[in-house]
Amino acid sequence: MATARTANPAPMAGLNKPANGQLRGQTKTGGQQPELLSNVQHPSAHKRTSIPQSSGGIKFGDDWKKCLELPPKDTRVKTSDVTSTKGNEFEDYCLKRELLMGIFEMGWEKPSPVQEESIPIALSGRDILARAKNGTGKSGAYLIPLLERIDLKKDHIQAIVMVPTRELALQMSQISIQLSKHLGGVKIMATTGGTNLRDDIMRLDETVHVVIATPGRILDLIKKGVAKVDKNQMVVMDEADKLLSQDFVVLIENIISFMPKNRQILLYSATFPISVQKFMSKHMQKPYEINLMEELTLKGITQYYAYVTERQKVHCLNTLFSRLQINQSIIFCNSTQRVELLAKKITQLGYSCFYIHAKMMQEYRNRVFHDFRNGLCRNLVCTDLFTRGIDIQAVNVVINFDFPKNAETYLHRIGRSGRFGHLGLAINLITSDDRYNLKNIEDQLVTDIKPIPSSIDKSLYVAEFHSVDAEDGGEEKA
Template sequence: MGRVKALPLYRTIPTCMATFKDLNLHAQLQQSLQELNISTPTPIQQEAIPLLLQGLDVAGQAETGSGKTAAYGLPLLQRVNTDIQQVQALVVVPTRELAVQVRQELKQFGKYIANLKISAFYGGHAFSQERASLAHPPQILVGTPGRLTDHLNRRTLDLSHVMQMIMDEADKLLEMGFEEELDKVIAALPPKRQMILFSATMDEDVKELIASSLKNPQFVKVSSNAIPTQVRLVGVKFGATQRQEILVSLLRHIEPKGIVVFVNNRMTTEELAAQLQAQGLAARALHGGMEQPDRDKTMTLFRNGTATVLVATDLAARGLDIAALNSIIHYELPIDAAAYLHRSGRTGRAGRGGTVYTLATTSDEKKLREWEQVRMDEWLSVDTLKEKTPAVAAELTAAFATLHISGGRKDKLSPRDIVGALIAEAGLPADQIGKIEVQDRQSFVAVPAKQRDSILAKLSNGKIKGRKYKVSLVS
């Protein structure tokens, strides 16, 4: 990478809000946005989309929750040619969780684009499956640097038709040591291509990456505060030896669903999740040391309500857009304000509300007050918290259990088929069926926890879409 160059001034985001129609997006994209109840572009979308549709290189500084995936994804989808079965757009992301999320978001936006194929390649995913899928390459590929370079080294991936490359969360990519991998991927691209970079911060390493890989880039920037205004921030003061006791008390006095508890290391996630389970709380651990299938299973259980509390490291602070997330709890303060903002930005997305609780000793409180970009709407003692909200402990035991079905999209199963089988075979009313996730070769469905055994037995002995599948309880 070359010498750091002085960066141009950022473009000023206009105060007059456009609509997606004003941004000249195709009707198919506008239709999918309408179905997703996305009506007005965010500031980063309003500024970046016209530049990207012109084919210009763009460097954007945008925090978690600002809508940056749509900011680069909608122009990407508009410019792709589905008559050509080659990788035309490449999105490079730092983590497998973000790869899966970006693929899902792009699929939702591109729902009405005929013959569109979007794939995600990442470590922990079967290499043989990815290689086989390249017999009919996707037009859009989302991948982590390590897995992409693995394909390049084995000559299984052709990037010679790529017209656009996006480096999402560039600061995280560099922080995780992917500089060499990025260089190798960029070297495999054709000389004429559009380069796009988004980063939460613009430190010297990111500036150097911009200088070395983008040509005459346009710069856009949104507010440095990652926490949406509709999110309420509450500090909970306590004595230094009471941390776990205070957490349990807090969990018993807030809305009992969609709660992420952030800690600072892997060991704490496992220990704390086990301690919460011993208290009768439906808690699960999530950290980077888990095998990919275990991480996927944990996220499935959290999304469908079988697990109501997720104890996580900062792995979950980047790239996980969880619609069911209502509350964030900082069990331990992260190292700096930027990490605090990234964690907190997991809630309040897409205009939704949410609450961020921070457990704070006297020294923690002092540190929070020194972080100028972190606001605190309210400070409470534990006793005050109990007075303000009634206990809801009984509801924190999960209302749902999750069943695993050994068939998915490639077996021609759909959510409708699973709903039909639960009604016909298990006698379960439709309004009692929880979230259903259909994957390539497996499916998950949330059912009432109190009836799980009888539903499991009936569905195991019955048929789904005229065929028997192995059905098991996800523990």
């Protein structure tokens, strides 16, 4: 599959291979949009460290921190969602030095509130039920204690992380591999539906310590006797509200039945419906409850609506593109057909654009996700496939081209911007059919979605930089 590799490709006579989700037009450079991703350090951009894979290269008494190759400091202003901490340090948790090296080389300097609450409890072996906002460091809250507790002397599966989407599984496996790169032999495997089952079977014939999976695929491997989980000590469910919904709950119950009774269960989510309470009472032992949700929406996201007719939506979107200072944007539609149609329209308007939805081949989904995450395109059009846990720090604008039907979907959509306490903008295109939904969502989330002004203050969503001081909440979090 041919894939363009420049952020601003040359003009095209027509659309190029639309099936792969990567539509590209002539990127307009005359507006106010900045150089793409100019102020954001992507995980994939980190330099390879020269430190050996184990601590053997660092002698006792060495200042090991001087040997680390850290990413550039992110000095963007952060909100209290991530800065209202107790002042703890990662070194306070008695973590292995090799794990601390991975943490610092990810650019994570200090734990966020959910990490301060979770890490010591998870290390003690106790079950956890944690509720925290999207983009406040939930992934690090469970991956750090999970990796700390891996025993390299044991060659069986010791931890399983379950997530609802393939993209999130790949993202979590990449973060886990980066965090554990100095631990000297932690074997991490991602397995999802839509990929070659034989490859997974062959991989599990070797040592695997951590499996990051979607429920259907890991259950299939368990039932085939390939993934042996009878000695598994930790189960994590990220986006637990989705995993325990009707789509997945039967699979989850089945998976749990193959595991030992004394396993540890960690649940993380932004919302906890009644299905989570039922699971907790049935499978968890006096879980430690964390609730950091005094309010539902992130403090750094400013929300607006524009009242339009259906026929005015594309024109309105074009106006937003020309007037906003977009680093990267995610644009949501309510159906796969509308995703492809809108992506084609955006390309015809002259803007570089990718699209992604659940009906695409997995190979193309992986490529689009990888390339957008690495900054090869400014705009992504998608369905709600992309609302769960996807962490792309460069996204500062989310546009609901089609307004969602419920508050939960709206919350997860707008949470794709303003990640880890940074600033973001959420703009909703509202038709007459959406006005009641708008009011209901405002009431349920106790939030204020304002009419869009003629000019939007850039300080509301464009990164402002300042000197790093002792009160900063650290660097980027997963």
